[in-house]
Amino acid sequence: MTVSEADWWRSAAIYQVYLRSFADGNGDGVGDLSGVRSRLGHLAHLGVDALWFTPWYPSPMDDGGYDVADYRDIEPVFGTLAEAGHLIAEAHERGIRVLIDVVPNHCSDTHRWFRDALAAGPGSPERQRFWFRPGRGPDGDEPPNNWPSRFGGSAWTRVTEADGRPGEWYLHLYGAHQPDFNWDSTDVRTEFEDVLRFWFDRGVDGVRIDVADGLVKDPALPDTAPGDETPYSDQEALHDIYRSWRKIADSYPGGKILVGEMWLPDMTRVARHLRSDELHSAFTFDFLVCPWTAGRFREIVTRTLRSHEEVGAPAAWVLSNHDVTRHVTRYGRSGETGFSFADRRHGTPVDRLLGTRRARAAALLTLALPGVVYLYQGEELGLWEIEDLPDELRQDPVFTRTAGADPGRDGCRVPLPWSGSAPPFGFGTGTPWLPQPASWADLSAEAQADDPDSMLTLYRTGLRLRPGLGAAALTWLDFAPDILAFRREPEFTFILNFGAVPLPLPAHEELLLASAPLADGRLPSDTAVWLRG
Numbered sequence: 465m466t467v468s469e470a471d472w473w474r475s476a477a478i479y480q481v482y483l484r485s486f487a488d489g490n491g492d493g494v495g496d497l498s499g500v501r502s503r504l505g506h507l508a509h510l511g512v513d514a515l516w517f518t519p520w521y522p523s524p525m526d527d528g529g530y531d532v533a534d535y536r537d538i539e540p541v542f543g544t545l546a547e548a549g550h551l552i553a554e555a556h557e558r559g560i561r562v563l564i565d566v567v568p569n570h571c572s573d574t575h576r577w578f579r580d581a582l583a584a585g586p587g588s589p590e591r592q593r594f595w596f597r598p599g600r601g602p603d604g605d606e607p608p609n610n611w612p613s614r615f616g617g618s619a620w621t622r623v624t625e626a627d628g629r630p631g632e633w634y635l636h637l638y639g640a641h642q643p644d645f646n647w648d649s650t651d652v653r654t655e656f657e658d659v660l661r662f663w664f665d666r667g668v669d670g671v672r673i674d675v676a677d678g679l680v681k682d683p684a685l686p687d688t689a690p691g692d693e694t695p696y697s698d699q700e701a702l703h704d705i706y707r708s709w710r711k712i713a714d715s716y717p718g719g720k721i722l723v724g725e726m727w728l729p730d731m732t733r734v735a736r737h738l739r740s741d742e743l744h745s746a747f748t749f750d751f752l753v754c755p756w757t758a759g760r761f762r763e764i765v766t767r768t769l770r771s772h773e774e775v776g777a778p779a780a781w782v783l784s785n786h787d788v789t790r791h792v793t794r795y796g797r798s799g800e801t802g803f804s805f806a807d808r809r810h811g812t813p814v815d816r817l818l819g820t821r822r823a824r825a826a827a828l829l830t831l832a833l834p835g836v837v838y839l840y841q842g843e844e845l846g847l848w849e850i851e852d853l854p855d856e857l858r859q860d861p862v863f864t865r866t867a868g869a870d871p872g873r874d875g876c877r878v879p880l881p882w883s884g885s886a887p888p889f890g891f892g893t894g895t896p897w898l899p900q901p902a903s904w905a906d907l908s909a910e911a912q913a914d915d916p917d918s919m920l921t922l923y924r925t926g927l928r929l930r931p932g933l934g935a936a937a938l939t940w941l942d943f944a945p946d947i948l949a950f951r952r953e954p955e956f957t958f959i960l961n962f963g964a965v966p967l968p969l970p971a972h973e974e975l976l977l978a979s980a981p982l983a984d985g986r987l988p989s990d991t992a993v994w995l996r997g
């Protein structure tokens with residue numbers, strides 16, 4: 465199928481670059497823009513259509529850059545604005561589009577607006593841009609309500625006022641260094657519309673919207689019951705915000721795209737944001753957390769496709785990102801392999817061979833489904849979660865805010881292995897900001913490049929063959945309960961065996977791709993194939 469230029473985003477393969485850990489160009493141990501520029505060849509050869517960069521703005525890095533100090537510049541550790549322009553241009557020359565992360569729910573407490581708000585004091589217009597409230601209790605020393613921070617503890621922190629006394633509290637759904645904006649403020653709305661134009665004018669092709677469901681809060685700030693996110697997630701007024709963003713996106717020749725990060729319990733709620741004048745797409749996290757069974761995958765894929773068809777939006781499949789345990793590890797956990805963001809099952813035994821085998825099959829599944837696919841850097845190398853990082857090196861605020869009960873997300877953010885037989889594996893010349901395991905020697909891009917059986921080769925081949933699949937819907941095929949199989953026109957069949965008994969393959973013209981060798985012409989356990997005919 466040839467994808468019309470304007471519709472590229474309906475079936476694109478988009479690669480997530482976690483900048484700090486992709487490639488280090490200047491030897492300080494932290495990934496940067498020059499590192500990415502030097503590795504664009506890897507991405508072009510891999511065959512992705514676009515890159516999504518996690519936040520690259522100036523930031524104290526309290527939350528890996530999701531604490532933005534200035535939305536119109538580049539973090540000096542990463543490079544400069546001019547260099548970002550070069551990177552965008554070089555990616556475009558290779559036919560690769562560029563998406564960036566926009567973080568509109570909160571900023572860094574070092575952002576000028578938050579500093580101004582602290583200085584201006586209670587009741588000031590500067591404080592209206594955030595959620596400042598007096599505390600409860602006789603001395604105001606209890607938080608204004610019971611909302612929890614998603615990183616642990618309360619979502620409120622008390623400030624010290626100019627006179628040195630304890631004063632108001634401010635809301636932060638994430639870390640205490642990440643004050644939430646008040647989206648009822650016109651200043652905030654205008655500011656972000658302008659930020660979007662700033663980057664679109666510089667050639668960025670779209671944005672991934674961080675915490676896209678969370679911007680609007682019920683202004684009454686009511687207490688909630690545990691697990692009830694109703695007053696601060698998926699409020700109706702969000703639709704107006706994204707309609708105004710869509711107008712801006714559509715005003716550019718060829719259009720720009722808006723992708724939402726929405727961890728909502730119900731897929732139909734997500735799809736309501738994908739109507740034709742709202743967001744273009746949103747990640748299917750139900751797919752990411754799906755337990756390893758044919759039945760559950762079929763159910764989730766069916767539900768996702770149906771809810772997206774109703775609004776005319778493509779589904780966006782994803783197996784991993786910078787917030788979750790890498791899927792080689794997830795799929796290699798013993799017992800039920802379901803996963804939730806809240807329960808990482810850290811420390812449960814992992815069978816890496818099994819996890820890798822399943823990850824290969826899952827890659828073929830993801831690449832065969834209709835819609836958009838997101839890849840997280842390193843999954844094309846088959847990297848696993850690093851679970852034994854020394855505590856003193858952990859940087860994720862989740863680790864400290866839960867007093868270590870949750871190890872946090874550093875284990876999926878370890879710098880990539882590019883080449884050589886020992887750390888830093890060509891990541892750069894300096895010591896990587898998180899240590900790489902010696903056991904990654906076999907997983908470097910260089911070690912896998914010419915190996916026909918490597919994960920990298922599987923991804924390259926899958927991405928090369930995939931565009932021919934087109935956008936047409938799929939038809940399920942019924943074999944046995946442990947078999948997930950579907951057909952897509954013209955003449956494409958996908959089969960994944962989740963069971964233990966090898967499956968004789970149905971008649972076909974050509975075996976296009978297999979995630980593992982067949983056994984006497986049969987499809988073994990945890991193996992997927994692409995067939996023509």
Ligand code: GLC
Nearest residue numbers: 527530567638674675786787
């Ligand atoms: C999103 C990001 C995550 C970040 C959080 C707060 O979930 O993906 O990395 O910590 O938002 O910005």
